[in-house]
Amino acid sequence: MSNKKTKNKLVAPLVTALLVTSALGVNDAFAQRRGGNGDGTGRGGDRTGDRNGDRNGDRNGGGNGSGTDTGSGTVVVTDRQPVQILPDTWQQNYIGTPDRNLRLANNPQMRKLIENVEQFQREHAQAAKLLKEKTDQIAKLVEEKAQLEVAIAKLEKETVDAVAKKAELEKQVREIKQTLRGLKTSVQLAQTAFDATSKDTAAAEAALEAAKQELGTLETQCTASPTPECQAKVEQQKKKVQQLTRAHAEKKRLSDAAAADLKTKKDALAAAEKKISDKEAEIAKIDQDNTQRAQKIAAEKQKVAGKMAQIAQAGEAMKPIAQNEERLYNNLVGAARAHNAFKKELQGQLLSANRHGADMGQDNGRTDGLALARRIGNDAGLTDGDVDGRRDGDRVGYGDGHRDGYQDGVRIGRDRATQDGETIGTSEGTRAGNTDAGQREGRDAGVARAQSSDASTVGTNQGNTAGMNRAVSTGNLEGTRIGEDQAVAKYENVNLPGKVVSGAFDGTFDRVIPRMPHGHRGPNFNPNRNNYRGIMSMAFADGFTESYRERQRMAYQRNIEAIYNNAYDRSYGTSYQNSYDSSFSNGFSQGQTEGNRDEYNRVFPGVRDSFFRQARSQYSNNPIRSSNEYRVTFDQVERDTYNQEYENIRSANFDRAERDTFEANIEEQTEIYRAKRFASVSNVYENNSVLSFVGSQIKDAGINGIAANDGIFQPGETTLHDVVIKNFGKKAATDATIIMADGSKAKLPAIPAGAVVTVKNAVKGKIQATRPGQTEQSILRVYSPLTSEVKVQGRHYANAAQGLVNAGDKKNLGIQFPLELSRLTTNGTPVINEAIQLLVDMKNNSKRKYEGALKVEVSVNSNSNIISKSFADVQSLESSVRLKDAQVKVSDESDVYTPLTFTATVSKNGVLLGRLDQAFNTMVKAPYTEKAGKPVIVVDSDQTRVDLLDVVSELGGINNASVLDLSLANRNGEILKTGLKSKTALVIDRGNGSVINNFDHVLAKSENTVFIYVDDNAQGLKIAEGTKSFKDAGKFSPSMSGIGKMKLVFTNPEMDHNKNLKGSQVAMQSTRNGFKKLLPLAELFKTGKDQLINSIKGQINRGTYFNPSKAQAQMVEVMNIRGLSEFLNINSAYKASGGVFGRSSSIAKRMYKDDSLMFNKLREAIKKTKLNEAGAGIYLIGVNAKYTISKAMSSFKDIADEMSAIRGKNAANESGDLIEKEVQKPLKTFDRNLYNQVYKNENIFTPFEVSDDGNTDRFARFGGLR
Structure with a gap:
């Protein structure tokens, strides 16, 4: 046994028996009064007794105990439980970031309670300190006594061990001595063998030496006179030497072996003799040590007796100190309880105010977000739609009108051209024929008259004058041109030197225009508009601000696209139609004009020419000489022909004289004007x-x-x-x-x-341009x-x-950024509290290498900072790089299961150089976490992400729900293994059963849980009914106050194949927009039967029975529904128990005998309730229950048809009759008017319609749909 174990066995029982109380470790939560929000808990050892048990018993308990150092210099002994101070838990469910001044200690009453606890803490600490001193004194004495006893035990054990060792040594000595005689004999035999072999070896060695000498002699002789005989002797002698050599070697080997054997046996003998000597010395040493130990043991036992006397004396002195410490401890416990009770209430009020603010912030944020979306969306949509509508309307309307008008114009133009062509062609052809004849005959007459005139003389005189004038004019033109060209060539046809000058903007750059700040607060943002005071007002404002911001953003994002598109479509349609109508008319008119003109111009010439040729040919040969055109043409042509012929004669003479005169003067005139123009042009170049x-x-x-x-x-x-x-x-x-x-x-x-x-x-x-991808035209x-x-x-x-x-x-400039970011993504699925790698590609699209710190900044629309590590600056980029060093880690639950949009930019020294080409959208997942009183969303987020986000949004954020994500099966193994308990499960499936079928094994393990299948196509419950857990499930469609008719399905644990089910679970169907209406109903289905009946008993009375609230009506309706569902499930078990004539009647009798069933529990509650004004309500409910059971069996088709087989047993009605037996006569006796009134309204909480109940519209009174 170790020293530590011995010490514990000796110390603990004695100290536990002596000590009643000890020092106390107090919760560090009081540190918040001094400005902090710390939360600590003092912890002590486990106690085996019960401090809070019967005061007549042994408060100290029994068994072993031990002290634990709290780390603050005090010792907490097992008999004293540490006082628990309720920690600050409000932050866990708090919505938003708490105001830095928000502390519970700022509440006056809370502060007073804290001061009380601290005062009692100080008083108790003083008493505990004194008690500790006494405790330490006794503990020290006990420890010293324990050390002495440990030393004694050690000495006694050493003595016993030494005696045992001595006996063993003596035995070994005897055994060794018995072997000595044999060892000595073997040494003698080995010596004899060694002597004999040594002698043989010496003889063999002498014979070998003699043979070798003889061989030497023979070899010497043969060398002097070699002969064959001599050689033969030498060979013979050599063989003899060889034989003797082998014989000697064998003798030597045997001698060496005998020597080795002799040595071995001598060594064994010496070793045995040494062992005997050593063990005899060790035995003597043991005897000497045991004598000394006996003396020490006697001295130590005397010391132990003295310590025990000291311990008894100290224990008596400590009793009054312990009693005083206990009194002060009880004072502290009472103060702590008062503190904890008020703190719990205060935290609840704080969270209530916070949730109230969050709810109002959600509503106001949704309103302002929608208003902002409407304002921006309507303005932008109306403007863009108007511009695009007018443009497209103008273009399409004008095109359509022009096309239709052109076709109409073609028809008009063709008809007009045909008519005009015939009329005009014939008329013009007639005139042309008469004119042709007049021209022919008038020409002959004119020629004859001109040939007899003075035309030749006049022409020569005029030619001389004109020749000189032309020489002057042409010389001016040509000379000026030549002079100008020569001067231009002189100044421009040269290689001008190149020069570079600096412009006004050489080396200057533009400044950055500040961006418009982000963020918007609408008119409904007023977190301080509330009726709370102090810390409650702060909590309201925090919740309001947090929810307002999130809901405004979500409302804006959800509505902006639809509002914009709607405004755009309306504006576009109106502008398009107006522009279309206006442009169509213009296009039609223009097209008609153009078609008329084009077709007329195409057809008219052909028609006119045809009729023109016919008439012209006819009247050219046979003119009407009396016609005006003939007479006028003849006179004009005769006159013109005369003049022409006269001019021909004159001009021939004129040309000859003019040419001769021009050629004689042109060169001189040209040079005069060339020189003049050269000088004037040169002057321009020289001086400008x-x-x-x-x-x-x-x-x-x-x-x-x-x-x-x-x-x-x-x-x-x-x-x-x-x-x-x-x-x-x-x-x-x-x-x-x-x-x-x-x-x-x-x-x-x-x-x-x-x-x-x-x-x-x-x-x-x-x-x-503001966006890459645009083209900008620069014009200089x-x-x-x-x-x-x-x-x-x-x-x-x-x-x-x-x-x-x-x-x-x-x-034309193509606008783009020099750097491009793409493929931003995470390296896997983001999960809360798990860091995950963020990756992005960066590409250099420019013509040069980028040097210097390139900063890649990622932004995301999260509520908290989730970029736990940013991308490191890229110091150099020539082509492209894949960045992998950034990390995302989500720790704030508000960023879980909400759409996250990542964007990124790359910049240098604050200048934007590139943007992410496409935003990265993702969603952070989270393992299942238990949230008391909150629904559980069951989903595979990889398949139904949008529906999940909508449901979370409807619930007001992820803090109002737990999520059981089947895509995280490896992280949700425990809950998937054990199932849900007392939860409302919102099951989201995409309509193919992928979630419902995979979740069925979890549903089978779940207990007291309501399953609401949420999908807009109403397929979830239908799919669930086909799973194993819903086999033989009871189902019917009751009508609920404030809700209307709805289908309910109850799993059936009554069936043998469903024995693994943990009770009957209810399932119902809803949509993304309607499920919240069912949450209060789900709470009623989860409520324990006794608790539900007690709630009904407490809320239903003479007044509320006939005029219930919606909540009260639903509470009683759920009780009836649950009772009927139990009958349905038992009915299924009854039908499965055998054939028509062999079914188990005992199963049927459970309907009125099984005390665990809802209606039977109601009957028992009625029996235990005294019928008076306070207890009358439960009797009235009994009347309704009897009516409900009876009508369900006879008139409610969903149940009556299903239970036709068991109806003959009358088991269900028997349950109702037993209830009526408990209520009918007592009610009649108690209050006849009440009795009559309730039986006239016995159907008031019956959850289905009965044609003769006279009140079929009662379900609509709370907004339910029929």
Whole structure:
């Protein structure tokens, strides 16, 4: 036995017997009064007795106990239970972030109770300290006594062990001595053998030496006179030596073996003799040690007796100290209980105010979120829809109208062209024929008259004058052109030197425009508008703010798209139709005009020409000479022919004279005008600038110096433009300016004379596009005023009158970011309290390597900070990289099972360089956690994520529900193994049974749980009815107050194949928008039968029976429904017990004999209740129960048809009759009027319609649907 075990056995019983009380460890929760929110609990050892038991018994209990150091210098002994101070638990279910000033200790009454506990703590601590001193004194004495006894026990054990060892040693000595004689004999025999073999070895060695000497002699002789005989002797002698050598070796081996054997036997003999000597010495030492131990034991026992006397004396002195400590301890316990009771109530009030604020915040947030969505969605939708509608309406309406109008115009034009062509063609052909004849005959007459005139003389005189005039005029034109071309060539057909000048914006960059701040608070955001005071007002405000923010965001996100689309569609449709109608009319009119014109122009010429040719041919050969056209044409043609013929004669002579005179003077006139124009043009070049625009180049200049010259034009980036201009003049251009399409303007520096000038960074622009993927057009125009002749100085201008040098240099820029983020994702499924890797790809789309810290920032619409580790800055990026070092960890439950949208940006020194191409949407899952009084959502979040989020939203957030996620089966193993207990389960299935079928084994293990199948297609309950747990389930469709008719299904544990079911569970069907209405009902189905009946007994009286609230009506209806469901299940067991004539009547009799059934419990409750004004309610319920059972068996088809087999046994009605037996006569005696009234309204809580009950609309009184 170890020292530690011995000490415990000796110390604990004695101290436990002496001590009644001990020091106390007090909860550190009081630290909150000093400004903290700490929560600690003092803990002591377990006690085997019962401090709170019968005071006449042994308060100290029995068994062993031990003290435990609390860490604060006090000892808590097993007999004293530590006082438990209720910890602060309100934060666990608190909605929002608590106000930093919110402390329970700020409540005056709470503060007073804390002070009371602390006062009693101090008083008790003093008493406990004194008690501890006495306790320590006794404990020290007990420990010293225990140490002495341990020492005595040790000495006694050592003595006993030594005696046993001595006996063993003596036995061993005897055994060794018995072996000595044999060892000595073996030594003698071995010595004899060794002597004999040594002698043989010596003889063999002598013979071998003699043979070797003889061989040497023979070999010497043969060497001197070799002969065959001699050689033969040598060989013979050699063989003899070999034989003797082998014989000697064998003798030597035998001798060595004998020597080794002799040594072994001598060693064995010596070892045995030494063992005997050593053991005899050890025996002598044991005798000496035992004598000394006996003396020590006697001395130690005297010391033990002295310690026991001291312990008894100290114990008597400690009794009054212990009694005082117990009194003070009881005071502290009472103060702590009062503190805990009020603290529990205060925490409940605090959470109630917090939930009230959260509920109001949800409503107000939903209102403001919807209002914001409506305002922004309507404004944007109406504007965008109007613009797009007008544009599309104009285009489509005009096109449709133009097409229809054009076709109508074609018809009109064809008819008009045919009619006009015939009329006009015939008329014109007749006139043309008469005219042709008049021309032919008038021409002959005119020629004859002209040939006899003075035309030849007149022509010659006129030709001489005209020749000289032409020489002057042509010389002017040609000379001026030649002179101008020569001057231009002189100044422009040269290689101008290139020059570079700096523009006004060389080296400058634009500033960042601040972004619009995020966040919105609507008119209903007023967390301080409440009737609470103090910490309750703070709790209300915290809950309001938290729920307002979340609900406003959810309401906005959920509604903005629909509102926008609706506004857009309305605006688009109206604008489209208005524009369409207007443009259709315009298009039709224009199309009709064009069709009329085009068809008329196509058809008319052909028709007119056909009739024209016919009439013309006829009247050209046979004219009507009396017609006006013939007479006028003949006179005109004769006159014209005369004049023409006269002119022909005159002009022939004129041409000859004019040509001769021109050729004689042209060269002289040309040179005169050439020299003049050359001088004037040269003057323009020499004294002015002459500009020609060559081109421009646009460069990306970055933002604040970041992302410059990477070949990418990004939103908001500064652009710098280089301009190339030729100046052919000898003077610099000093007033040139650049104007961009966006209105940006810059004055150019002086454009040097006679050079091709590149103006670096001549003008600064800015990318106006706000989104990548857009195309932006940059237009650059150069202006320079003309100071000389426009034709020369402005010869290269696009518009000399405006001073516009170029028409507009256009550059189409594709807008994008230089860096691209993509494939943002997590490395697996996010689960609460588990860090998970965040990954993203970053690609460099620019033409250069990016150096310096590139910061990738991820943002997410979470309620808490879930980015536990950000991406490290990328110091260099040439092509692409996969970032893997960020982490996401969700610790706040408000971010669980809610849509999370991740976006990301990459920036450098605050300048945005890229965005995530597509937002990453995910949802964080969580293992099942128990939440008292909250429903459990059963779901596979991988399959029905949207439905889950809707249900969570309807419940007001994840803090109002537990989630049993089947996709986390490995993390939810315990609850899946044990099933749900006393829960409301909201089962979400996507309509294929994937959740319901997998959950069936959990449902079978569940106990006292209500299952609500939530899906808008109402398929969940139907699928569940096909599972194993619902085999032979009872089902019917009662009508509930405030709800209406609904189907209920009850699992049936009465069947042999369902014996594994833990009671009957109820299941019902609902939708995502309607399930909340069923939650109060589910609580009634989970309530224990006795508790439910007692609640009815407490709430139903003479008044509430005839005028119940919805909650009271539902409470009694549920009692009736549960009772009927038990009958249905028993009926199934009865039918399964045998054939028609062999079924078990004992099963049927359970309906009125089984005390565990609802209606039988009601009967017992009535029997135990005295019929007076206070107890009358339960008797009235008995009347309704009897009526309900009777009508269910006879008139309610769902049950009556199902129970036809058992009806003959009359078991169910017997249950009702027994209830009526307890209520009918007593009621009649107690109050005849009440008796008559209740039997007229006996159906008031019956959960189904009966055609003759006279009150079929009672279910609609609380808003239920029939």
